[in-house]
Amino acid sequence: MKKVIIRKTEEIENWKRNINSEINFIPTMGNLHNGHLKLISTAKNDNSNVNLVSIFINPLQFDNKLDLENYPKTIDNDIKISFLNGADAIFIPSNEDIYPPNNKNIKFLKAPIELSSALCGLNRIGHFDGVCTVVYRFLNLIKPKNLYLGEKDWQQLLILKNLVLREKLNVAIKSIPTQRDFDGIPFSSRNVHLSKNERQLIRFFSSELLKAKKNFQQDKKINLNEIIKKLSAKKISIEYLEHLHPYTLQKARLHDNISLLAGAIRCGETRLIDHVFLMKRSPIIAIDGPAGSGKSTVTKLIAKKLKLLYLDTGAMYRALSWLMIKENIDYKKEKKLQNIFKDISIVFKTNTNSYQDVYVNNYCVTEEIRSQKISSIVSKISSIKEVRKFLVEEQRKIGESGGLVAEGRDIGTTVFPHAELKIFLTASIDERAKRRKSDKNSKDSQEIDLHKLKELIKKRDFEDSNREISPLIKANDAIEIITDGYTINEVVDKIIDLYNEKIPKETEIK
Numbered sequence: 144m145k146k147v148i149i150r151k152t153e154e155i156e157n158w159k160r161n162i163n164s165e166i167n168f169i170p171t172m173g174n175l176h177n178g179h180l181k182l183i184s185t186a187k188n189d190n191s192n193v194n195l196v197s198i199f200i201n202p203l204q205f206d207n208k209l210d211l212e213n214y215p216k217t218i219d220n221d222i223k224i225s226f227l228n229g230a231d232a233i234f235i236p237s238n239e240d241i242y243p244p245n246n247k248n249i250k251f252l253k254a255p256i257e258l259s260s261a262l263c264g265l266n267r268i269g270h271f272d273g274v275c276t277v278v279y280r281f282l283n284l285i286k287p288k289n290l291y292l293g294e295k296d297w298q299q300l301l302i303l304k305n306l307v308l309r310e311k312l313n314v315a316i317k318s319i320p321t322q323r324d325f326d327g328i329p330f331s332s333r334n335v336h337l338s339k340n341e342r343q344l345i346r347f348f349s350s351e352l353l354k355a356k357k358n359f360q361q362d363k364k365i366n367l368n369e370i371i372k373k374l375s376a377k378k379i380s381i382e383y384l385e386h387l388h389p390y391t392l393q394k395a396r397l398h399d400n401i402s403l404l405a406g407a408i409r410c411g412e413t414r415l416i417d418h419v420f421l422m423k424r425s426p427i428i429a430i431d432g433p434a435g436s437g438k439s440t441v442t443k444l445i446a447k448k449l450k451l452l453y454l455d456t457g458a459m460y461r462a463l464s465w466l467m468i469k470e471n472i473d474y475k476k477e478k479k480l481q482n483i484f485k486d487i488s489i490v491f492k493t494n495t496n497s498y499q500d501v502y503v504n505n506y507c508v509t510e511e512i513r514s515q516k517i518s519s520i521v522s523k524i525s526s527i528k529e530v531r532k533f534l535v536e537e538q539r540k541i542g543e544s545g546g547l548v549a550e551g552r553d554i555g556t557t558v559f560p561h562a563e564l565k566i567f568l569t570a571s572i573d574e575r576a577k578r579r580k581s582d583k584n585s586k587d588s589q590e591i592d593l594h595k596l597k598e599l600i601k602k603r604d605f606e607d608s609n610r611e612i613s614p615l616i617k618a619n620d621a622i623e624i625i626t627d628g629y630t631i632n633e634v635v636d637k638i639i640d641l642y643n644e645k646i647p648k649e650t651e652i653k
């Protein structure tokens with residue numbers, strides 16, 4: 144494809160007609176650094192869309208005239224490195240193009256108060272209104288499929304996500320983690336202004352944040368005053384240093400698993416921001432839903448794609464049921480149950496096909512636990528109070544450090560009520576029966592006629608939803624996905640999009 148430079152808004156329409164493809168849009172203000180280049184190359188590698196980079200120093204988002212005048216301009220180099228890193232087209236409009244004088248159609252937007260009255264918004268009056276106005280203008284002009292933004296400007300990212308929702312814009316926002324230079328400081332266009340001494344100071348600031356992140360993983364505590372003292376001792380001028388909820392930007396609460404430690408400092412004339420996410424454990428995805436909703440297939444694929452541990456809690460109940468049948472245990476007798484809990488070991492091991500096998504006391508039961516015999520008693524066994532208590536504890540132990548996707552019926556409500564993303568996966572009974580019948584892992588189901596299978600599913604739903612302990616119900620904060628008519632990959636992609644929307648990419652960085 145011929146690489147092009149577009150300088151006029153009117154040319155955008157023409158260009159769009161010629162490319163005949165969806166667009167990835169990467170807005171910038173130029174003076175491109177490795178952070179921008181990572182955005183451009185990520186967009187290139189994500190899909191086969193055409194990559195459009197804009198370079199426009201938006202006067203509306205500067206609250207300081209001098210800052211606007213001094214904003215570094217390196218247009219020739221920007222063009223060269225954008226094309227080298229995956230841009231297909233570069234849009235370099237003039238001020239008059241973006242804000243034609245007397246054009247009454249330009250919508251001047253206000254950023255939401257809740258998000259813009261914290262952190263950078265406190266000292267940069269009107270800054271986020273200017274960002275919203277220009278990005279809205281670009282999105283309406285370009286109508287891209289995806290908008291790529293850096294997590295380095297976390298507050299901006301939240302405000303733009305809010306803008307997209309509020310204005311019902313049909314664009315997906317994709318983010319990349321903060322990119323750091325060799326000395327740990329985030330890449331920023333303003334770094335060119337730093338003297339050697341100032342760079343040392345910001346290096347100290349960033350290293351304190353990164354240290355706090357590491358310590359938090361162990362102590363689960365943060366002492367803001369201690370950090371402020373250390374920065375002040377170095378005569379670093381702090382604009383703010385805050386510990387907040389990462390999405391609401393309100394004060395962090397004790398039970399937040401992920402929180403945001405964000406700061407802004409001034410070095411000479413230059414103002415710099417940095418942040419880290421503090422995590423008590425890695426994120427957890429909880430996927431609940433009735434039998435045959437596609438949970439297992441979907442969860443396995445998500446685990447593989449996101450490199451998360453896969454916790455199949457249903458398999459644990461089945462494994463326990465299998466042992467009870469094998470050892471002829473009367474599950475109504477509590478003493479017998481306690482004996483079995485003492486000795487049983489249920490372990491998941493990845494097999495040569497990169498899927499997981501289930502072992503009970505070192506014996507592989509992966510296939511046997513899927514038999515109709517087990518299916519017919521697992522619901523009863525899993526409704527026993529002691530059984531649930533025992534297995535929920537085991538599941539929590541496995542999930543202690545997070546980084547997993549768990550599937551079951553009570554994950555979001557009981558096992559991991561603080562999971563970062565909760566999905567309730569479901570489908571009509573007709574659809575679920577059809578799926579069960581064609582399930583290669585369930586030989587027994589293939590032999591049962593469809594009508595009977597539907598009756599069995601209905602019965603299982605009833606038992607699961609009406610049992611006293613941990614019944615199958617959708618958690619209040621779970622997102623329901625009805626999978627009728629969707630392919631497995633479509634459902635997986637939808638959940639991965641939700642995960643990416645909810646969980647900062649930066650939390651993946653150790």
Ligand code: PAF
Pocket residue numbers: 170171172199201204274277278296299
């Ligand atoms: O992050 C930036 O560089 C700017 O705020 C943006 C998104 C390009 C809007 O001018």
